[in-house]
Amino acid sequence: MRELKNYRDLDLMSHEAAQCIREYMIEVLRSKESFSLILSGGSMLQPLYRTLFYIDSLPWEKIHFFITDERCLPNENLDSNFKNAVKNLLKRSNIPLQNIHWINTEITPLETAAREYEKTLFHYLESSGDSFDLLLLSMGPDGHVASLFTGFTALMEKRKLVVLTEKSLLDPRVQRITMTLKALNKSNKVIFFVSDENCSSLLDEIMDRRVEDKFSYPAEMVHGTHNSQTWYILRS
Numbered sequence: 001m002r003e004l005k006n007y008r009d010l011d012l013m014s015h016e017a018a019q020c021i022r023e024y025m026i027e028v029l030r031s032k033e034s035f036s037l038i039l040s041g042g043s044m045l046q047p048l049y050r051t052l053f054y055i056d057s058l059p060w061e062k063i064h065f066f067i068t069d070e071r072c073l074p075n076e077n078l079d080s081n082f083k084n085a086v087k088n089l090l091k092r093s094n095i096p097l098q099n100i101h102w103i104n105t106e107i108t109p110l111e112t113a114a115r116e117y118e119k120t121l122f123h124y125l126e127s128s129g130d131s132f133d134l135l136l137l138s139m140g141p142d143g144h145v146a147s148l149f150t151g152f153t154a155l156m157e158k159r160k161l162v163v164l165t166e167k168s169l170l171d172p173r174v175q176r177i178t179m180t181l182k183a184l185n186k187s188n189k190v191i192f193f194v195s196d197e198n199c200s201s202l203l204d205e206i207m208d209r210r211v212e213d214k215f216s217y218p219a220e221m222v223h224g225t226h227n228s229q230t231w232y233i234l235r236s
């Protein structure tokens with residue numbers, strides 16, 4: 001199932017998505033002690049992170065944050081997905097440091113960095129009924145999500161939760177460490193936050209696809225545990 005929400009204004013789209021996330025968190029936290037939120041990188045989600053940052057009524061100390069993927073650059077690099085998430089959201093003072101789970105790309109070899117993050121995910125999943133609560137995704141102009149690109153072996157991975165990829169064909173053209181489809185699809189709710197600016201025909205193609213059709217893009221392969229996606233789309 002795919003739910004579509006179209007907007008002409010990024011502020012409004014960020015505000016409404018943030019409110020929807022807040023309500024969902026409060027509902028989930030009625031029946032459990034912690035909430036897991038997986039953050040993607042890229043430019044599109046940053047306004048949503050900035051909007052969430054200002055919601056004081058969120059139960060910040062109960063939220064566990066994870067990163068979908070990381071570019072293998074020094075941790076302080078401006079293109080680091082984690083660094084941007086810190087700048088716009090995770091710098092809030094009432095988030096306990098032990099609730100922030102990130103990918104340390106300064107660990108060598110990089111395969112070990114990927115394995116360390118996979119262990120972190122395993123550990124959390126063991127105590128959370130084998131699922132994450134919410135996954136926030138953006139989509140690249142080629143239909144990639146996290147660092148899962150069409151044609152790359154990472155997209156085909158069936159067993160591991162985290163893998164090291166070959167160098168990306170999009171900037172920054174470095175290796176990435178990414179959650180796999182297996183890991184992303186353990187999410188109970190999947191929200192896409194995208195703009196049609198660089199990918200309007202791709203978006204139309206995806207939106208026109210019927211459920212029984214064959215999927216072509218990584219973005220279409222993330223359906224979560226309930227086989228549904230909610231798309232917030234900024235229309236130009």
Ligand SMILES: O=C1O[C@H](COP(=O)(O)O)[C@@H](O)[C@H](O)[C@H]1O
Nearest residue numbers: 040041042043044138139140146
């Ligand atoms: O490279 C990446 O790209 C996607 C999409 O980013 P956007 O800039 O087009 O919004 C992002 O979600 C992913 O985490 C990142 O590593």
